Amino acid sequence: MAILPILKFPDPVLKEPARKVQRFSSELSARVDDLLETMRAMPGGVGIAAPQVGWTERVVIADVSQHKKGSRQENHGLLVLVNPEVLAMGGSQIIREGCMSVPDYTANVRRAQWVLVDALDRNGEQVIIESTGFEAVVLQHEMDHLDGLLFLDRVTSLKTDLFRRKGCV
């Protein structure tokens, strides 16, 4: 396992749509483990997408179970989703988001309140996830990375909804 360097905005790789995973192998599983270790190395890390470490395939990881915003709500614990697709979504919520690839800012972003996601696990088995609340936001945020989108692209007003992180100049 290894902690991988995170690509930071405006790295052009973050704007690239990621390719579907075609082969389920021990190599894939090892890369998933590295991605997981990289997410867990970040304090408060609740999600990561493969393109953030320069791996431009459709893999996301989420785990809100240890986070103050996620642990009190219904959640699925650790999710490793390969080739995820949103089957349905609904409702609306606004939550303050951050991203390891945009370390100096947070923003209020409007997202769906719930999502129904069809994906494969690291062994290629189908998983269907219905998610609400904070976990649903994390899934939407991470799946955006697979389409080359950052939370900055979802902010309605950069003037009123974007915030510099405390402690930064």
Ligand code: NI
């Ligand atoms: Ni992110």
